[in-house]
Each structure stands twice: as C-alpha cells, then as structure tokens.
Amino acid sequence: MYKMERVDGGVCAAKGFYANGVSIGLKPNNGKDMAFVHSDTLCSVASLFTTNKMTAAPIRHFRAKGEFQTNFVLINAKNANAMTGSAGIADIDEVLEAASQKFPQIANPVMSSTGVIGVRLPKAKLIAGLELLDLGVRDGDAASRAIMTTDTFPKTIAYEVTLNDGSSFRIGAMAKGAGMINPAMATMLCFITTDAAVDAPTMQLILDETVATTFNAASVDGDTSTNDTVLLLANGKSGAFDHAAFKEALHGIMLHLAKQMVKDGEGATKLVTYRVTGAENNREAEIAAKALADSLLMKTALFGEDPNWGRVASTIGASGVLCSEEYLTISFDDVCVYRKGEILFDVEAEALAAAVMQLPEFTIHCDLGLQEGSFTAYGCDLGHEYVKINADYRT
Numbered sequence: 311m312y313k314m315e316r317v318d319g320g321v322c323a324a325k326g327f328y329a330n331g332v333s334i335g336l337k338p339n340n341g342k343d344m345a346f347v348h349s350d351t352l353c354s355v356a357s358l359f360t361t362n363k364m365t366a367a368p369i370r371h372f373r374a375k376g377e378f379q380t381n382f383v384l385i386n387a388k389n390a391n392a393m394t395g396s397a398g399i400a401d402i403d404e405v406l407e408a409a410s411q412k413f414p415q416i417a418n419p420v421m422s423s424t425g426v427i428g429v430r431l432p433k434a435k436l437i438a439g440l441e442l443l444d445l446g447v448r449d450g451d452a453a454s455r456a457i458m459t460t461d462t463f464p465k466t467i468a469y470e471v472t473l474n475d476g477s478s479f480r481i482g483a484m485a486k487g488a489g490m491i492n493p494a495m496a497t498m499l500c501f502i503t504t505d506a507a508v509d510a511p512t513m514q515l516i517l518d519e520t521v522a523t524t525f526n527a528a529s530v531d532g533d534t535s536t537n538d539t540v541l542l543l544a545n546g547k548s549g550a551f552d553h554a555a556f557k558e559a560l561h562g563i564m565l566h567l568a569k570q571m572v573k574d575g576e577g578a579t580k581l582v583t584y585r586v587t588g589a590e591n592n593r594e595a596e597i598a599a600k601a602l603a604d605s606l607l608m609k610t611a612l613f614g615e616d617p618n619w620g621r622v623a624s625t626i627g628a629s630g631v632l633c634s635e636e637y638l639t640i641s642f643d644d645v646c647v648y649r650k651g652e653i654l655f656d657v658e659a660e661a662l663a664a665a666v667m668q669l670p671e672f673t674i675h676c677d678l679g680l681q682e683g684s685f686t687a688y689g690c691d692l693g694h695e696y697v698k699i700n701a702d703y704r705t
Contacts, residue, residue, distance in 0.1 A: 312555040313472045314562070320450030320466030323482035324505040325547040326350045330447040331456025334439030336388040336425075336432060342456035343387045344436065347501050348445045352379040352417060353543035354510040356517045358525075360538035367391045367398030367431075368421050369539060374399075375418065377510070382416035382445075383501060383541060384409060385457050387486075388425040389432060392536040401431040408437045413445055422539050424459055424486060424499050454484035457499055461486050465570040469559045471506075477550035479506035481559050487571040498525065500540045500567060505548040506556055516557050517542050524564035527596075527687045528572050529603040540564075569688055573671075578690035580612050583673040586626075588639075589683030594631040596685040598676065601629035603689030612691035617663035619647045619655060626676060637679030642666040650679060 321329050328348045336343035355378065359369045368391055384406070391398045406419045423431070454464035468482035487498030508516075517540070525540065542560075573581040584602040589595035602608055605625045611618045619640050626633055640648040642663040647655045655663075666672050 311474055312552060314469050314555065314559055317468050317470045317480065319448070319468050319482055321347055321453060321468075321482045321484045321501055321503050322448040322450040323468030323470070324480040324503045324545070326505060326545050327482070327503045327543075328445055328448050329453035329484075330444065330449045331452035331454070332439060332442040334435045334442070336386065336435060342452060344439050345385045345453040345456035346443055346445070347383040347385075347453065347503065347543070348416070349381040349503070349543060349545045351545045351547065352381050353545045354379060354508070354513060356510060356514040356542040358517060358521055358538075358540040360536060362536050362538070364393060364536045366423065366537040367394050367402060368423050369537065371399050371402045372420055378418050380418040380420050380543070381545075382409070382413070382419040383422060383543075384419060384436075385422045385499065385501070386425075386431075386436060387457055387459055389423055389429055390425045390427045390537050391423040391431045392427040394428070394430055397430060401433045405431070405433050405436045409440055412440045413443075415445070420541070422499055422501075422537075422541070424457065424537055427536060450482065450484060454486070457484065457486045459486065462574055465567050465574070467563050467566050469562060471552070471555045471559050473550060473552050473555065477548070479504060479548040479550040479556075481506065481556070481563055483563050483567060485567040485571065487574075498538050498571060500525070500564070502540070502542040502560070502563065504542070504544045504556075505546065506544055507546040507549050507551045508544050508556060510544075512553070513542055513544055516553070516560060520557065520561045520564055523686070524561065524568045527600070527603075527685070528568040529600065529687065529689050572688045572690050578692075579670070580691045581671045582612060582689050582691075583671075584687045584689060585673055585675045585684070586678065586686070587675070587684040588637070588678040588680055589685075590632045590678075590681050591683040592685055593683070595678075595683040596687075598626050598629045598631045598633070598678070599685045599687035601625050602674065602676070603687040606692065609689070609692035612667065615664060615667040617642055617647065617660060617667050619663075622674060622676060623648065626678070631678070632680060633678050639677040639679060641675045643672050
C-alpha cells in the first residue's frame with residue numbers, strides 16, 4: 311500500500327529539480343517567454359511526441375540523439391520552429407551550444423518550442439536570454455507561465471507518494487495547451503519531473519500506457535499540432551520506487567493536466583466528460599467517445615447550452631461503431647433523456663437537462679447497451695472567441 315497527496319512546487323517539487331521563466335522579448339508587454347528545467351544530476355528520459363507528419367525541428371533534434379540522459383531542457387514560446395527544415399535543426403544546435411558554454415554543468419541539453427509555424431527560431435534573442443537564467447532557481451510557476459501561448463492560466467501539479475516502508479518519491483509537472491489540442495501520440499507541451507528511482511524502459515512503458523486515457527482522450531478542436539511533446543525526466547534522487555504507485559501518480563498528474571487544457575480551450579466555457587459504456591469493446595467505446603469530443607455540432611450545442619440529445623445519438627451513429635437506437639441510453643449528468651427507444655425528453659426533462667448544460671463542468675453518459683466496452687473522453691464547447699483567437703493568432 312501507499313499514500314499519495316498533492317504538494318506544492320509543480321515541476322520543481324521533486325528533489326534536485328530547478329526551473330524558472332524569463333522574458334526575452336518574444337511576447338508583448340514583457341511577458342515571460344523562455345523557461346528551463348534543470349536537474350543537478352543526470353536524468354533518465356521517457357518521451358511522447360505528436361503523430362503529425364510535419365514534425366517540428368525540436369522533436370527531430372531530440373529523436374536524432376537515440377538513447378541518452380540529460381539534465382537540462384530549454385523551452386521557448388511564440389515560435390514553434392516547425393517547417394523550418396535543416397536550418398531549424400542547425401538553429402537548435404547553435405542555441406544549445408551557447409547554453410552549454412554558459413552552463414558547463416549541463417549535459418545533452420534538449421530544446422522544446424511552441425508557437426507560430428513556419429518561422430525561423432529567434433536564436434539571437436534566445437542566446438542573449440541565457441544571460442538571464444540562474445539554474446539554481448526553483449520557480450515552477452514562472453516556468454509554467456513562460457511556456458504559455460493562448461493559455462489563460464498556468465497548468466501545474468505535483469504529488470508526493472509515501473510507500474509502506476516509509477520511503478517516498480515525488481512527481482511534478484507543468485503543461486501548456488489551449489488550442490490545436492487533439493494529442494495523438496494541443497499545441498501541447500508537458501514536462502514531468504520525478505526523483506523516483508525508475509529506469510528509462512520502465513518509465514517509457516508506464517508513460518505509453520498512461521497517455522491513452524489522459525492526453526489522448528482530450529480534444530479542444532480536433533487538430534493535432536506539429537510540436538506535441540511529453541518529456542518525463544527521472545533523476546532517482548529519492549531512491550524510492552513502486553510500479554503501481556508510480557503509475558497511479560503519473561496517471562493522476564496527466565489526467566489533471568489534460569482536463570485543465572480542455573477547460574482552458576480557446577474561448578471555452580465548459581469542460582465536458584463524455585463517458586461511453588456498454589460498447590462492443592473498449593476500442594469501439596473510444597471511437598464513439600472521441601467522436602463526441604471532436605464533433606463541431608456537439609461543441610456548438612454546448613456553447614448554446616442546448617441539450618440537443620439528437621446530436622449525441624447522431625454522432626455516435628456516424629462514428630461507425632456497433633450501435634442501435636433500441637439499446638442506446640443518453641443522460642446529461644443524472645438526467646436521462648433517452649432510454650432504449652423511449653424518448654424521455656419532455657418539458658421537465660428538457661428543463662433539467664438545460665440546467666446541467668449551464669454548469670461549467672458536467673458529464674454526458676452514453677450507454678450503448680451491448681457489451682462491456684467503455685472509454686471516457688474530454689471535450690469543450692466552441693464559440694465566437696475561438697474563431698477570434700485563431701483568426702488573429704499570428705498578430
């Protein structure tokens with residue numbers, strides 16, 4: 311057995327980790343726009359990246375390293391360094407070489423970027439900005455703010471896990487993402503640090519398993535970025551590890567951040583959980599749940615607070631999964647509006663369902679009534695503000 315509790319510190323909560331964010335002139339109004347994460351000892355690394363074929367330069371640069379350890383990640387906002395070809399890779403090499411010259415204690419540095427696609431990295435500003443960094447600072451909040459683009463709030467979380475023998479380890483994280491979110495491993499970036507004594511293969515296995523029901527279950531707009539990145543760094547300084555405890559803590563962290571990204575979806579006013587049960591199998595449930603989370607008709611109904619259950623049924627039917635109106639049940643929270651061919655959407659039920667739709671967070675539950683397959687996805691509404699933000703994104 312073990313005990314798990316929330317702690318402060320975010321990405322700096324684990325032993326030996328440091329982070330901060332500074333302003334180097336990429337964002338207006340002196341906003342923080344460059345961050346680092348540093349460990350005072352080398353870290354094993356696990357990673358997940360976008361499935362977008364137009365992969366950004368930082369990801370290609372990372373993958374070219376093969377298996378390695380690192381103790382330093384440099385992150386910039388406002389520029390994705392995507393669609394920049396071999397020049398984008400060369401720009402990263404130049405920036406990281408300057409970082410290594412400035413900080414001889416770093417090894418195998420990594421870079422991550424987010425922002426506008428198709429523009430060369432502003433390497434002169436990044437290199438000059440290295441002078442502002444102090445690798446001995448622990449300010450996870452500043453780091454999390456520096457990696458934001460259209461986010462309206464920083465996203466951080468940390469857990470301490472205490473094992474039966476009294477030993478403990480911590481996992482902390484920060485993430486950014488509010489638009490272009492449909493992680494298929496959004497523009498989403500996530501950096502997770504831990505002092506657990508876990509090796510890279512085990513860590514990668516757990517990360518691969520955990521992403522399916524967390525980041526890969528989240529959608530703001532159905533678009534997958536060129537830069538989606540999850541990096542998990544473990545320096546082992548606690549000397550403690552338990553597989554089940556680590557997996558539960560990591561899942562809790564990633565689910566929290568996934569839901570925070572959906573909640574902060576560009577212009578979003580609602581976080582909606584789509585729970586599909588009774589499907590032929592789990593894969594069928596996943597297809598149906600993600601179809602609901604991605605549906606533009608569903609998103610606009612959510613924005614208008616219209617309990618249009620017909621859109622729910624139609625979206626499930628169009629998803630291609632095995633289903634039938636004779637077995638389907640639809641509920642908005644605990645308000646059942648359709649049950650196995652019976653329409654329950656009378657005046658009273660509509661008023662109750664409409665009240666649910668006005669909540670900032672609620673669940674739409676669809677029971678397909680067939681077998682035991684289930685999956686939960688997370689989505690949000692889509693309104694005028696999303697269009698405005700993305701129409702003006704580069705300006």
